[in-house]
Amino acid sequence: MESLPILSIITFLPLLGIGIIALIPGKNKNLVHAFITIFTGITFLISLFLINAFKADTSGFQFIEKINWIPSVGIQYFMGLDGISIYLVILTTFLTFIASISAYTAIEIRVKEFAITLLFLEVGMIGVFLALDLFLFYIFWELILIPMYLMIGIWGGKNRLYASLKFFLYTLAGSTLMLLAAIYMAYQVKLQTGQMSFSLLDMQALTLTPKIQTPLFLAFALAFAIKVPYFPFHTWLPDAHTEAPTAGSVILAGVLLKMGTYGFIRFNIPLFPDATVALAPFMSILAVVGIVYGAFMALVQTDVKRLVAYSSVSHMGFIMLGIFALNEEGLNGAVLQMLNHGISTGMLFLLVGMIYERRHTRMINEYGGIAKKMPIFAVYTMIAMLSSIALPGTNGFVGEFLILSGGFLRDHALGIIATSGVIFGAVYMLWMYQRVFLGKIVKKENEELTDLNFREQFILIPLVVLIFAIGVYPGYMLKTFKEPVRALIEMTSAKFNDENTVQKPNATIETSVEKKL
Amino acid sequence: MAAGLNVMEITQTHYIVLSVLLFCIGAVGVLVRRNAIVIFLCVEIMLNAVNIALVAFSRGLDQNRGEVFVFFVIAVAAAESAIGLSLLILLYRQKRTLDVDEINSLKG
């Protein structure tokens, strides 16, 4: 079991699925749907084995696979897993599985192509979280762009062409600088150790002056910031989320956004600790702006999917605040919240998709009073909503509380502003809930609504269970990434102190010079 | 020996000047003339100008490399005119004109 390249298996298993699907006749939609469900389910189950074999309490990478790929430029096939990425990988396989089930009634045309797109997407997503060689990472990072573009562009809503192109170009443009920076870093490795390498570990060992770290940090940060999305690079998100099909939105919100925050944690902090510390206040301010701004935007939306999209902007702001608080509370909270957000916002998008399939409208004023006709649906939405606004007992609270504590401990003023986010979150969510579910039924189309069927509840129940399980006993997850988080904090906390000790060496030099004179 | 006649010595320079002049005539012709066949003619002029230059230099350096190269040029020029003229015929059949300025369907 130990010698199996399990990471590669998980990453490339979907390719096998693509191969098999190519053989299935596309006319039989149900067969394709069933197949992809089973296949993504198998991938998910295999990924669960990782939890079993994973050793917590260490901060290093496990299940490492390292093969020399292009030795002349130092590119390796280098994959590894640590406490931070393990649950992200599982979240990916899980949400892909859920998304495939949600697609049964949502995807009617070109089902086969959809399945292939989904599987391709899965390869890229898992690869991103596992790649430890910067070039390999870049390949996987860019790999998801085309399937996502197709998913939005083919199976999306009315404005899909604009949204998908915007998403594609925006993200691509941001990533190019990252590639440049990576190449520069690899070259630096060559200068400092004699051999060129794109490996993350080799780059971590580099000594870079703070002066050069800043532009490199920003180059990487741009790519990740667009993905997160960080204010003000967020405007692709509402369009992409709104126009994407349900499965696309779930994966977009659940996984793709996490790739951005993961990038910050995996690359920016360990590679550029000085720049991280120096720029942390600036990044934290942007994060808090994102929190409040996202909430305000969500408040005035009339399209419920757009509302959830902007709420994602707000939530990702929380996560970024937790990251740049650069303390154990904040960073642990951020990593946990990455998982939580995937679950609760994924659930929200699933729910929106379900009501959209019934009424084919996302406009809030088209609804009203539907709790009477769809009580079960109302309950599920309530649960997702409560997780989103961080009610204690749900997973959202644990993450948000840790983040806000960490943020406050780092900077009181920012922490206070960020905490006001809990008020606004409740405002826009409850108001949306009231307009959609409560009151009397006004539109007569709503009289015909049917409540959730078995398949729909089947994908919602595991999410509900997770919401409360993580809410009540988050220790299981917190234990897993406690050590890698601590390692990262140690890397940067040293820098906080360094700023104070820099003075002393200079002082001694000066005195010795004076004596000579 | 021959008294009275002021005979100018034809040096290498004369050949080069001739070559350059011919080349320029040809180049200007290519740029200015509108008839496709005339453009081809001018291209031939340019090629022959190059030939003259090659022969001149070859003689000047006392090697026969340049002259050999001239043969290549002549051969290639012949082949190229053959293809070019047949393309021109086909083009004329399509467009009914040999005015190069009118053939712009490949515009961006």
Next chain:
Amino acid sequence: MIENVWLITALPLAGFIIIGLLGNRFGEKLSGIIASLFSSLAFIVTAMIFIEVLTKEESARKIVVKLFDWIVAGKINASVAYQIDPLSLVMTLVVTGVGSLIHFYSIGYMHGDKLSAKYFAYLNLFMFSMLNLVLGSNLLIMFLGWEGVGLCSYLLIGYYYETKEAGDAGKKAFIVNRIGDFGFLIGIFLIIFVFGTLDFSELEHLAKDHHSGELVIFWITLMLFIGATGKSAQIPLYVWLPDAMAGPTPVSALIHAATMVTSGVYMLARLSFLYVKAPETMFIICIIGALTALFAATIGMLQNDIKKVLAYSTVSQLGYMFMGVGAGAFSAGIFHVVTHAFFKALLFLGAGSVIYAMHHEQDIRNMGGLRKKLPITHITFLIGTLAIAGTPLFSGFFSKDEILWKVFNYSPAIWVIGATGALITSYYMFRLYFVTFYGESRSHDHHGLDGHDQGVHESPLIMTLPLIILAVLALAGGFLGIPHILDIFHSGNIIEEFLHHSVSDNAVVSHGKYMEILLMGISVLLAFVGFIFSYKLFFKNKGIPRKDEEYAGLQKTVYNKYYIDEIYNIAFVKSIYHFALVLWRAFDVFVIDGIVNGVARLLKNLGQGMRETETGVVHDYMMYMAGGLVSFFVLLFLFYL
């Protein structure tokens, strides 16, 4: 049994889950019985633990039972753990006891509502949250309960979700609570920052190292108090409570009278060791409590909805509790929590009985003459009224007087505010009593909901029995806290002594016994004066409150709650919404997206421009080539010169 303290919270939770999942199959009656059963079991467990604790010595009465680690990261180490001590026991007894009575009452009240399984599930969930709040051994568990009761409040207030009123009220309650929670969270973060722990025992220990009047302590206590104003409906965050009357009446009794709203007082008492080190905050608490008490009482004077009168009364009484706490009399504040739970729950349930009998009529102008038709309701309601007005020997008298006495020692000026409030309290409560139960029946102007006149008769036993029990408690409950000067039975101030080690009373008593007796006499006099006024207006002259249109001038302003809700709406709700709308349209769409789309358009135009060079004309291309070649040679020439 002490080790099994977790049963107290687990039982209602189990009830919630069972009814939540299977309630539709059980139907309303069985759901109600199950809910009441689980609640009563929780009460029995509490009682057993209480008895066990009584056998222990005073110093050994604090026991912490840890269940498991909850959130552990960095400085934060919060576990799910419960603390048994006199303070939490008092609160738990009240919550489970009064709560169970209300559960049973609800079975009768909600009779006929087919969907009420949901109601009972929520009620059990509320018990779970509230009990976590009072039993938690650290701030995080308390916060869990704190937000949990906010959620249940939202769910239960909005129970009649088809009406806009209920939906709005529920949303308002949750959001205003959340504003308070913002303050609470800041307080928690400050505590982590200063003390590095959230555990009550550890905090109490660490607080000893801090001096009184330290700036951080001021801010911590102030922020936490802001949280308390949200949950306990004080100025400026009280506005949700009157609207909350849109929920079923037993909910108003349980949540908005007896338990949830007193969370703020409990929290202050629990952290009293911290508050005694923040004299500025204590002063603010006392002032706000007093102002709220008076302010709400004035509004209550003119309200015509039976529940609204009681709602403002609750806000007012909560003000008294905070007044007492602010003056340093934490145990007196808790004492009033207990007595208030008894008589306010009684009053609300009595009102519920009236509403039930009158087929959901709530306007007292359409009532009258119910004295003979609803005897039990009438008597119990009278007892409740007498208690809240501060009639001697009734519970309200002892608790309110204890507070007023301590407040007088703290600041006579504030005492004046409190005493005035007491006068008005007596007035409006007796007004309510007289208009509802006396005079001639005005209900024939108004037929019942189902058309035919079923007649008005007393409510069933399952509703009247809790009324009777509560009435007894409202009568006798005062004897838990007899002040020393009246101590003829030599029982001592039971509750004050019981709470001695778990709260840090620091009220200074600088006036003598005769002052205390004088003040007591003044309170009784004021209560009597209020009674006389309402007697004259509403009993003798059979005066009925006016119709809505007849109010004018100052009365109109007070009747419309000083238009505070409208002011809040314009100042906060509408302004934030419009700001966000403008922000969206002008900034997000126009500026940010404008830049994004602008870049795209720029590139497109650039491309269009460059496209012009591809004319398709061969001559143009040749010109480019020639030109390029020439310039190349020129540059070459220049560089090599």
